Amino acid sequence: MRKMSYNTDLDLENKVKKSTERISENMHIVANEPSLAFYRLQEHVRKALNPMVDRRVDVNKLHQELQGRCYDIEYAVSAIKSVDKAEDSFKSIQDNLKNAIFLKQQLKYEESRKKKPDTNSVYKRLSAHITLDLPELTELSDVVRETANRVESIMKSSHS
Template sequence: MGRLLFQNVTDTFTERISVLANEPSVALYWLQEHVRRSLPELARHKAAMQRWEAQSQGAIYTADYDRSAVKKLVDSSVYFRSVEGLLKQAISIRDHMNASAQGHR
């Protein structure tokens, strides 16, 4: 009889502990503990990601600006060819004028 009573008491105690351990407020407590412990690390990761994002945006802006400058140089090649033609024309006129001046002497 004593053994059966002891078995009943231990079973009841185990059941009550199990109910208490699975109580929603206990789960919330452990969730809160997890958040409290992991939040500083998450905040550090967030700050690092924000710094990386700012650096990336700066690099993207710089690359875009450089690409735009190169495109403008390529687009201006028409003007460089025009200037080159005008310079050749001016040199030709100068040479013609020099030759004419030499002929009159």
């Protein structure tokens, strides 16, 4: 019987040894698992934090730009409303412009009636009937104008 008990003891010893190894391994895993979890968390935070901060800075910047544009829109709306209120002023300005144009035309008409063209000038009467299609020569036209002025002054001095 001793032999059987020795075999059972070896068998039992192997089973106990395997069990204790598994328990030890499980204890090692359980003991190290929280630190592994914290390591994974730290790794995730380290990788995700910088992009998340950058995104937050971008969102804050966009928020400020959006607020600025909202203020611009509010200002534009108030300006448009004030233009609606200025309609009477614009109508008054338009009426004053019409009156000013009419008065200017009247003044021009009165001045044209007061100024009578010098019909005594032979050159002017002659030039009114002569039409030539000459090319534009600036030097020639200056000379012609100067000559015409001289002829007129001679004619006036001879009548005097």
